[in-house]
Amino acid sequence: MKIALLGYGKMGKTIERLALESGHSIVFKSWVESSEGNIEDAEVAIEFSSPEAAVSNIKKALEADLPIVSGTTGWLESYDEMVKLCEKRNGSFIYASNFSVGVNLFFSINEYAAKLMAQWKEYDVSVEETHHLEKKDAPSGTAITIAENILKYNSKKEWNLDSTSDEVLSITAKREEDVKGTHIVSYESNIDTISLKHEAHSREGFAKGAILAAEWLKDKKGVFSMKDVLGLTNAD
Known part of the structure; x- marks a missing residue:
């Protein structure tokens, strides 16, 4: 080719x-x-x-x-x-x-989890992403894809950076030295937290x-x- x-x-x-x-x-x-x-x-x-x-x-x-x-x-x-x-x-x-195969599998797992969690309103969902210092856009495109797939099934209206509104899916974007890309989806209630994580090593x-x-x-x-x-x- x-x-x-x-x-x-x-x-x-x-x-x-x-x-x-x-x-x-x-x-x-x-x-x-x-x-x-x-x-x-x-x-x-x-x-x-x-x-x-x-x-x-x-x-x-x-x-x-x-x-x-x-x-x-x-x-x-x-x-x-x-x-x-x-x-x-x-x-x-x-x-x-x-384009990571693992991330695209993660996308499908995340979407299935969002569908599964839709009826459990006591869990508040959030997304966190961490990348290297040179990354120009925030949140990452991967985090946006994750958030948009959650919003298909969640009662929240939209996503935003560092939101504190109950109607908004909050994305936290961190920039640290030599991080290839880490994405975490958390469903948190007063009783427990369920987390999904993908971490790129290279x-x-x-x-x-x-x-x-x-x-x-x-x-x-x-x-x-x-x-x-x-x-x-x-x-x-």
């Missing part, structure tokens, strides 16, 4: 290393205002850049008729626009707030999942999710 890397930071470099180890090739990579190689030679694009660059990178891939896998968070106000562009171009697009899980998604997407048309990639669409 010939890959274009749109964004060449820590994640891009990890994806490059693992892709090469798996027998794929990197034919194009771009970062800030520089690039190397020819995007026309690619069969699929993997995009991990910044919230400011994500939309232009996704447009670049779709307009080049490249299937695009995007893992950048913090730009989702433009998501519907990118979906429309993908449909207009008869393209291929997967966005995920987190970036490799995110990179492997993105490569897996690119392999899956390469010869398909449409807009998909990691649920499609992992066959979790019937797990709801």
Whole structure:
């Protein structure tokens, strides 16, 4: 598989290393205002850049008729626009707030737990996420996905950072040195606390999942999710 890397930071470099180890090739990579190689030679694009660059990178891939896998968070106000562009171009697009297989299994477990806990009103639910100091967006895209899946079944109206309102799902965002990503969902009552936790030990899980998604997407048309990639669409 010939890959274009749109964004060449820590994640891009990890994806490059693992892709090469798996027998794929990197034919194009771009970062800030520089690039190397020819995007026309690619069969699929993997995009991990910044919230400011994500939309232009996704447009670049779709307009080049490249299937695009995007893992950048913090730009989702433009998501519907990118979906429309993908449909207009008869393209291929997967966005995920987190490509880790473990995290996507966690998403499904979290959603099942939210459905199970819906009738037990004495439990107050909250979400906590911790990431490295360089992470620009807060809360994380993963935490937002977790919160939105809870809100499908919970009586709370919306999520917000550090909320104290009973009608709002509170997300706490922490930034600490060299934390790859930890997410905790807690259901707390006067009697006890039930917690679900996912802790990433390295970036490799995110990179492997993105490569897996690119392999899956390469010869398909449409807009998909990691649920499609992992066959979790019937797990709801």
